[in-house]
Amino acid sequence: MILIFMIPSIEWVNNKVKMIDQTVLPHKLEFLEFDDYRDVATSIKVMNIRGAPAIGIAAAMGMALATLEFKELPKETFLEEMEKAADIIRKTRPTASNLFWAIDRIWKIISSYPDNPSNLSELVIEEAKLMAQEDVNVNKNIGKNGASLLDDGDAILTHCNAGSLATVQYGTALAPVRAAIEQGKNISVIADETRPRLQGARLTAYELQYDKIPVKVISDASSGLIMRLGKINKVIVGTDRVTSDAVFNKIGTYLVALAAKDNNIPFYVAAPTSTLSLHETIKDVTIEQRDSIEVSNVLGKVQIVPDGVECLNYAFDITPFRLVTAIITEDGVFSPKELLKQYK
DSSP, X not given: OXXXXXXXXXXXXXXXXXXXXXXXXXXXXXXXXXXXXXXXXXXXXXXXXOSHHHHHHHHHHHHHHHHHHHTTSOHHHHXXXXXXXXXXXXXXXXXXXXXXXXXXXXXXXXXXXXXXXXXXXXXXXXXXXXXXXXXXXHHHHHHHHHHTTOOTTOEEEEOSOOSGGGSSSSOSTTHHHHHHHHTTOXXXXXXXXXXXXXXXXXXXXXXXXXXXXXXXXXXXXXXXXXXXXXXXXXXXXXXXXXXXXXXXXXXXXXXXXXXXXXXXXXXXXXXXXXXXXXXXXXXXXXXXXXXXXXXXXXXXXXXXXXXXXXXXXXSEEEEEGGGOSEEEETTEEEOHXXXXXXXX
């Protein structure tokens, strides 16, 4: 039995981008459809779609929509409009490498194509669709590689959502869990809630319950105690960017890594190579700051902070390599030192 949340988080359908609206999960399963790249950009910014790999595919498909809009223009004007489209999409989320990787990959096709734009659009569309399928294949390979790290009976802590909903399908951090269960291992998951947007409680728990994978949700502040009590065997998280010295992932990851280190629990990072940005260091990366209302209000519905009190809302934090046991890519499992040797 193959365990996979059966609905793609994003796909290209009839020259439109169709995606699950992740802001209304777990209460509703609704879909959004866009035929304008500007709307795709907005969907990335407001997190209708989120997760580094899924954001990358959304960016590629947004660029494909832009080629449809501008394909009848003269080539020089077409290129100017496409540069504007790329810039709008780039500015949506500043931290995840996949966003920029996807736009650059599409731009290579656009900039090298000698003929008029009307013939180019189909090539870009096919490339975006290919990237979506590649994402699924990459995730399954991460699963196979990571499953070797998991033992029968393990309870795995994960932070945020790096499952099927964060990718096109199958997931990154949850891929080894799915693969290990497919191999017959008895694996369960502990998902911390992941304030302030609660992706662990809303999304990870939702898709694992869908696949009938045992899951429990804990408050963010509980993970250290749960480790100390011996209820967690390993930690697997995803990542939005890997530099030459650190892993950038959802805010709170650093604290989980510190607790894992103190309790001698392996801390693994599932990282498709599209997230690798090994020419950079910590100082090169902009940490996204989001609207403070995400902290002062629970899902924008219930205010929990007194009026006039300032809230800080950094979306990501920095986990230095010294806290990382290994990084799982589609090519294998590597220590941070081995990762640099393999890819840099």
